[in-house]
Amino acid sequence: MSLIYKRSSALFNEAKEYIPGGVNSPVRAFNAVGGDPVYVKSAKGAYLQTEDGHEIIDYIASWGPMILGHAFEPVVTAVQEAASKGTSYGMPTALETEIAKLAVSMAPHIDQIRMVNSGTEACMSAVRLARGFTGRDKIVKFAGCYHGHSDSFLIQAGSGAVTFGSPNSPGVTAGTAKDTLLASYNNLAHVEELFVNNPEQIACIIIEPIAGNMGCIVPQDGFLEGLRHLCDQHGALLIFDEVMTGFRLARGGAQETTGVRADIVTYGKVIGGGLPVGAFAARQEIMNHLAPLGPVYQAGTLSGNPLAMSAGLAMLTHLNNHPEVYDDLAQKTEQLHLGIQDVLIEKGIAHQINRYSSMMSVHFCDEPVIDFETAVAGNNDWFKKYFHGLLERGIYLPPSAFESYFLNNALSEKDITRTIQATREVVASW
Numbered sequence: 001m002s003l004i005y006k007r008s009s010a011l012f013n014e015a016k017e018y019i020p021g022g023v024n025s026p027v028r029a030f031n032a033v034g035g036d037p038v039y040v041k042s043a044k045g046a047y048l049q050t051e052d053g054h055e056i057i058d059y060i061a062s063w064g065p066m067i068l069g070h071a072f073e074p075v076v077t078a079v080q081e082a083a084s085k086g087t088s089y090g091m092p093t094a095l096e097t098e099i100a101k102l103a104v105s106m107a108p109h110i111d112q113i114r115m116v117n118s119g120t121e122a123c124m125s126a127v128r129l130a131r132g133f134t135g136r137d138k139i140v141k142f143a144g145c146y147h148g149h150s151d152s153f154l155i156q157a158g159s160g161a162v163t164f165g166s167p168n169s170p171g172v173t174a175g176t177a178k179d180t181l182l183a184s185y186n187n188l189a190h191v192e193e194l195f196v197n198n199p200e201q202i203a204c205i206i207i208e209p210i211a212g213n214m215g216c217i218v219p220q221d222g223f224l225e226g227l228r229h230l231c232d233q234h235g236a237l238l239i240f241d242e243v244m245t246g247f248r249l250a251r252g253g254a255q256e257t258t259g260v261r262a263d264i265v266t267y268g269k270v271i272g273g274g275l276p277v278g279a280f281a282a283r284q285e286i287m288n289h290l291a292p293l294g295p296v297y298q299a300g301t302l303s304g305n306p307l308a309m310s311a312g313l314a315m316l317t318h319l320n321n322h323p324e325v326y327d328d329l330a331q332k333t334e335q336l337h338l339g340i341q342d343v344l345i346e347k348g349i350a351h352q353i354n355r356y357s358s359m360m361s362v363h364f365c366d367e368p369v370i371d372f373e374t375a376v377a378g379n380n381d382w383f384k385k386y387f388h389g390l391l392e393r394g395i396y397l398p399p400s401a402f403e404s405y406f407l408n409n410a411l412s413e414k415d416i417t418r419t420i421q422a423t424r425e426v427v428a429s430w
């Protein structure tokens, strides 16, 4: 049985007439894997209903937010109730304090949090705050890490940017680019060198503490601790971009699981429960520099809007009260990892599987994948074949080798067994 996505293709062709490339975010367009994207009609739990009438298993969870599965009841109810009371006021609400209080109690080393509307905005604002706080201009980012599409970050930005062959996007001025210093993930000596060569000029290091935008890449022992040390030594701030990992790896995100303290943390994805939300947080001393308290300006007409805050609050409340979700997710991810690994070993197919909590990626290559360079060395033709083979069997993986799988807790053991079986069928002919 091989599923066909005919209506999706027709819808995509129509979309292309009115929307650039047919999509509102590039990775959705399937350029990395070929073919036409799948159109979703609705979703519930671990399953997507496509416009073609197929029910398929979802391994992207809207790129992270739907950690508890789609249309999770408490979130849906919260949004419905909020909508009936008006969708935006441009005035403060008690709800905003409630979610801020909860978020700050869940994650370590943060006193205050400011809500914005996307992960991009969160990272952009966090860097401005770091520059304002330190009075320095330069930032260090890692090749293959993605921090949204703001100008300073579109320098070897992983996933979408790599897929589209424009690691350095036109439209980013040389003036902006020169303030972004590029380092290699897991290479502490490289970062140290940047500090030595740019004395008292580096405002911050921004990093995905567990990288997810060049596939999943895990920090090696001592790497994050080393960055912490370098920042302390040179008076720079350490920004953890936890847009992907925040509230996904654990209640306290990567700060909790790695035990490394960040100075500023950015959030997105899970914190909005599937609505457009981002946030950045830090200790009081740093947040005091933000308007209206301090001179670093940042604002938003729809920031903290009641629909988004209601969804986020319902999501975080559930996670806070049910931390066992994280163990369940890690266990399911391990089951998937081991199952796929067995199949690939059996067939003698070169591969590396990286996994951390509920993030995972399969790379078709021999060498360990520890940074951007080793990530791009994977066999993309095999990835494409694997992706489409699974899609024909009703399983949706991220449509790029440079994206992490995101498991959701609605996935059953049966779904995972089915995914492993589908893998066996797909590689049987390789």
Ligand SMILES: *Cc1c(COP(=O)(O)O)cnc(C)c1O
Residues within 6 Å of the ligand: 117, 118, 119, 120, 121, 123, 146, 147, 148, 149, 208, 212, 213, 241, 242, 243, 244, 268, 269, 278
């Ligand atoms: C998704 C993501 C972003 C950008 O968030 P948007 O809401 O898409 O703007 C930033 N950083 C990381 C690590 C991400 O995964």
